[in-house]
Amino acid sequence: MSHTPTLKLGRSTATNVIRCLSGIATSEPSQPVVLTPIPGPKSQELKTAMAKVHQNPSVKFFVDYEKSFGNYLVDADGNVILDTFMQISSIPLGYNHPELVALHKDPRFITAAVSRPALGSFPRTDFADLVKNALISIAPKGLTHVQTMMDGTGANENAIKTAFIKYQTNRRGGKPPTTEDLISCMNQELPGTPHLSVLGFHGAFHGRSLAMLSVTRSKAVHKVDIPAFDWPIALFPRYKYPLEKFEEYNRAEDEKALKSVRDLIASRKKENRDVAAIIVEPIQSEGGDFHGSPEFFRELQKIAADNGITFIVDEVQTGGGASGTLWAHEQWDLPTSPDIVTFSKKALIGGYYYKDEWKVNEPYRIYNTWMGEPTKLVTLEKAVEVIKRDNLVQKTKDVGIELRRGLSVLEAIYPRLIFNVRGMGTLTAFDTSDTKTRDKLLDIALARGLQIGGCGDTSIRFRPALIFDEPHLKLTLEILERAIKDL
Ligand SMILES: Cc1ncc(COP(=O)(O)O)c(C=O)c1O
Structure with a gap:
């Protein structure tokens, strides 16, 4: 050696x-x-x-x-x-x-870098155009809206918040929070602070923030010493390769994982701690590049829909073209798009696509100072042009x-x-x-x-x-x- x-x-x-x-x-x-x-x-x-x-x-x-x-x-x-x-x-x-380096001459790039906006309150006049060119032009089919964020972790955090808000809004018959909700949440009590959870998977990685660590389970070093939400952990398939040689074994892996998902959702419901969202990676990347089959993901989506649960696909690592399609989930042949797809990394900016019905209407619920970075949108706009061309x-x-x-x-x-x-x-x-x-x-x-x-x-x-x-x-x-x- x-x-x-x-x-x-x-x-x-x-x-x-x-x-x-x-x-x-x-x-x-x-x-x-x-x-x-x-x-x-x-x-x-x-x-x-x-x-x-x-x-x-x-x-x-x-x-x-x-x-x-x-x-x-x-x-x-x-x-x-x-x-x-x-x-x-x-x-x-x-x-x-070179085509991205040349952007340093673009006045949009210069002003966005030097006068960085608080996007949620004071976006640039061309912000909607930038979003359209850079992000909507590559949106997964069926997802009409996008929310920019700082990074992959922030994208997942806010996607999960969006799912919780949607779950509670559904429970209220589409109405905004009540006065009782607003008062009780300040003491972190019911009904304003609901007992909801997010179902994630063994081996998953969704970021290292306090909330994301409760759905990240790839390595102990990320989690040790940090308190976690009591959220359910389902099995993720562990296939043998080549796939065609182990079809039966791999199908059983799918079944085992899906059963654990169904069981966890049912038991949480019984305990009045409903699962509001499922978050899953197309490939568990940090965890060891573990794949799920298209059948597995189609069934997972169906379970989510049957239970009124938001189906979030975390494409932070798989999105942006490296999978051989712009979004890895496009290879699953889903009957309808996921409810939310999160991204960052190759998309240059963090954020998430979402279906119309997941739109949050009240101000400041999905918010922070920067909420993304217009220089990244200018860069992505050009990168998308190059990728397509x-x-x-x-x-x-x-x-x-x-x-x-x-x-x-x-x-x-x-x-x-x-x-x-x-x-x-x-x-x-x-x-x-x-x-x-x-x-x-x-x-x-x-x-x-x-x-x-x-x-x-x-x-x-x-x-x-x-x-x-x-x-x-x-x-x-x-x-x-x-x-x-x-x-
Ligand atoms: C699938 C997945 N989700 C979320 C994250 C977190 O993204 P970030 O490091 O941009 O916060 C990563 C980072 O590797 C990731 O691979």
């Missing part, structure tokens, strides 16, 4: 491949260039400096964002790294896409198929180190034998200039930008194989 860098082409080569204009890189390197161990001495130094003023235990290495371009990031030590993790699945067009969703679908084909070849050669290859688009993953091996493989790949992500206990996930293409795929598979051999 070796952690020493092998693709050492020298600092001058590293600089040559990145031609810079006004300090910002304008072309993509053709391969990784590793000059130091990663993190290198400069990153270590910066981490020590950071510790004096800021939390830093999760920092892996520092990035030179001016030099980074396309699928490649350049770290503080000049290492050029092929990035298939892309800031935790978030940058849709890779680093410093360059057919990047279809390209992602195609390259995802090739990625899984390549991983399956590796699985056939190294079956004890790579298995359960699965994915939608480039949201692709595989399992390794144990946590230690997984972590070692990630370290060795990084030492060879390839950044991949870990998830769950033993899984490795790919989350590249939508511009991840054949040459990047070829290098990814080559470096991964060399890393496996080095284990």
Whole structure:
């Protein structure tokens, strides 16, 4: 096993491949260039400096964002790294896409950055247009409205609040809260503060805020020491792969999970602690890239509808095209859209789409100072144009198929180190034998200039930008194989 860098082409080569204009890189390197161990001495130094003023235990290495371009990031030590993790699945067009960089000249971008509005009260005159161009133009079918928020966690928090408000409004026959509701809620008593809950799943991740931690169950480190709401936790399927070989087993997994959902909803109802919302990820990403079948999700939606429960699909990690469709849930063939779909990451701005009937009418119930970021809408407007023009969703679908084909070849050669290859688009993953091996493989790949992500206990996930293409795929598979051999 070796952690020493092998693709050492020298600092001058590293600089040559990145031609810079006004300090910002304008072309993509053709391969990784590793000059130091990663993190290198400069990153270590910066981490020590950071510790004096800021939390830093999760920092892996520092990035030179001016030099980074396309699928490649350049770290503080000049290492050029092929990035298939892309800031935790978030940058849709890779680093410093020239058409996005050019937006710094757009007066809308400048004014939104310099005079950032309190969006809920004083939106820009062009706000509705921006929302239409950036977000409504890519809205999931059937979802007509959108609410911008700060991030994925804020999107989920407010989606859940919206579901609670809807549940109580339904109970009141569509009327606003009564005086009794308004008085009792100030003491956190019934009826103004209802005993409602949100049903989530084992292995789920929806954010780390106080409320979201009650539906996040991917890792103990996120939850320990923090009080949680007593909300029901259902089973999520755990499939065996390849799917076609384990059809019966996987169907039983669906059934087991759906039964747990039905049972929990029924028992909560009996206790007068109704479930008001179900929140679910298309792929439990942080939890280990666990998938559910279209049948599972269709039935889940039906259970929600039958019980007057809001069906929230958390597409924070899966949305924006990486699944091979703009929204992963589009591949489930649902009879009607989910009630709410949350997003962030590749959508550049947090928020949620919702059906008309979920609109909250009273002011300040869904509100905070910034409620999103117009610079992100200006950026997303252009990014959407590029994604559509360059057919990047279809390209992602195609390259995802090739990625899984390549991983399956590796699985056939190294079956004890790579298995359960699965994915939608480039949201692709595989399992390794144990946590230690997984972590070692990630370290060795990084030492060879390839950044991949870990998830769950033993899984490795790919989350590249939508511009991840054949040459990047070829290098990814080559470096991964060399890393496996080095284990
Ligand atoms: C599915 C899902 N939901 C919510 C979140 C939280 O989003 P954010 O980190 O933007 O708050 C994440 C973040 O990884 C996520 O993957």
